[in-house]
Amino acid sequence: MNMIGGCDLRDIANRFGTPLYLYDAARIERNCHALRDAFNAHYPATDIFYAVKANGNPHLLRLIASCGTGADCAAPLEVTLAERAGIPREKIMYTGNYESRDDLAAAARCGAVNLDDITAIGKLPAGFDGILSFRINPGEGGGSHPGIVTGGPDAKFGIPIESAPAAYRLAVDRGFTRFGIHLMAGSNNRDPLFFARMAAILCHSAADIFRPLGILPEYFDIGGGFGIPYAEDETPLDLDAMARAVAATLALCASQHGVTPPRLRIEPGRFIVGDAGYLLARVTAVKKGLRRFVGLDAGMNTLIRPALYGSHHRVTVVGKETPAGMATLCGRICENTDIFAADIPFPAVTEGDIVLFHDAGAYCASMAFPYNGRLRPAEVLCDNGKPFRIARAENEAEFMERYEA
Ligand SMILES: Cc1ncc(COP(=O)(O)O)c(C=O)c1O
Structure with missing residues (x-):
């Protein structure tokens, strides 16, 4: 080459x-559009938030944002990068872990915050009026190397599903009114059914969590993790099959629980760049x-x-x-x-x-x-x-x- x-x-x-x-500009644009097209075909109510951590170069961020994506940020500086790329607040989301009060002060500038733990809720600045969500640990994860599996018993991220009802109950009691729910179980997954499995866990958990509270989440966020082939003999992720399976899963789950399918959020990093x-x-x-x-x-x-x-x-x-x-x-x-x-x-x-x-x-x-x-x-x-x-x-x-x- x-x-x-x-x-x-x-x-x-x-x-x-x-x-x-x-970097190849055309390739970045092609990747953004391929993911967008796959979800447009099967689940158009999907919003894409590029995971800034994958590559936060401001010029790339502007290019990616010009394709219509928002940004998922994991640190205050990433929020600043997203803001400077001209991304509007409602399209900037924060997903950190073990957040400090300073982290959450920056997170509050975003339209939505996915909290890593119930204790983080007390550290969010008063007056945060965005969407509040907790990252749940789905109990299992997946990824091309053990170091990038972020769900399951060894993962340091998120809260166990069993703790989620108490976390949202606390949020309701504290006066929060807008909610989402989030997971991110691993990176570089090329099995299309992995994403449907995660969507199923999230959707069924959400029904159990939100029904008793009488609230409806504004989004289900299944995180990033969309893989790419690194070796000659690896096959690419079948985007169409993945989006189709996620859509079918969410439609079935929503009908089983008698609710309308929610908006979906995804946070691709690796797949885009x-x-x-x-x-x-x-x-x-x-x-x-x-x-x-x-x-x-x-x-x-x-x-x-x-x-x-x-x-x-x-x-x-x-x-x-x-x-x-x-x-x-x-x-x-x-x-x-x-x-x-x-x-x-x-x-x-x-x-x-x-x-x-x-x-x-x-x-x-x-x-x-x-x-x-x-x-x-x-x-x-x-x-x-x-x-x-x-x-x-x-x-x-x-x-x-x-x-x-
Ligand atoms: C919360 C969160 N979202 C999105 C991503 C992006 O993952 P990927 O690059 O595999 O799409 C990560 C990566 O670790 C993450 O931690």
Whole structure:
């Protein structure tokens, strides 16, 4: 692969340097529309809130918002990012965990807040007039790695379903009048039926929770988690089958409980930006040790997912396709976990060759950190053959400035 979004990768690497995050604007728009179209076809009463944590670059946020999505935020700064992207209050939602009072002061600027615990209710600023919701732990979860399963007995998120009636009772007693209900049970799920299962749990739980209180929730929120293939042999999530199954589940559940199907909220992050982003790096050294090590100017500081979850990213070399033996790809960070891929078939490369990590749009730039004095790279958006720098690389002066007391 030598081109992305109409931009030539060699030109981009020469002009902007490496390591570099690169995004394909058309692909982001296509992903937004694909998800929108799938729900329009089966459950048009669906509102999409992009999970800012996946990639909070303000330029990408504006692009995503221009497709009609709202924003789901997990920290005060993410709320500010969403506001600055021009997203209106009713389309900004807050889903944090173990929120402080300051967190909830920012959350109250949003149209809806999904609280992580019953104790959070007392920390919400007085006068919050948005929609109040609790995140429930559905008792099970799913995700491509144990580290991204966020429901079930080992999850730190949300409240048990059994505690939800008391939480909403307290909210009613405190005078809240607008309610939603939320879950988010895991990330990177490609099984279409996973989402229907979560919708069923949420819908049946909601009936038990809300009927005795005589209130109707304004939304059911099944979170994000819409997966993408990271490996060659993985199949994409069948969006049509997923949306159809969710719609059928909600229709059946609503009719069983004699209520009209509610509005649905979803919070996709990875699905919108994951496969639209790349990490461009250059080979710095090839070492023939006990293995063939290919060292890069990127590292776990720019792409933490392999070290964090053992996750896999496809990797190609610009202009070199044919493998010439096995190689272990690593960065320059002084950690032995700074390995992108171990013993993979890899072309013969030399210093300066350009290596491309695929599917690096989500949870890569947003998780970057400056360990070992390796500062965060620049970001470039390719739009119809035109590259736009949408973040400059951090520099030493900026870094040192923080320490000037
Ligand atoms: C509350 C919440 N919503 C949405 C998301 C986005 O998940 P994904 O990127 O898998 O769609 C996350 C991710 O962890 C999350 O915690």
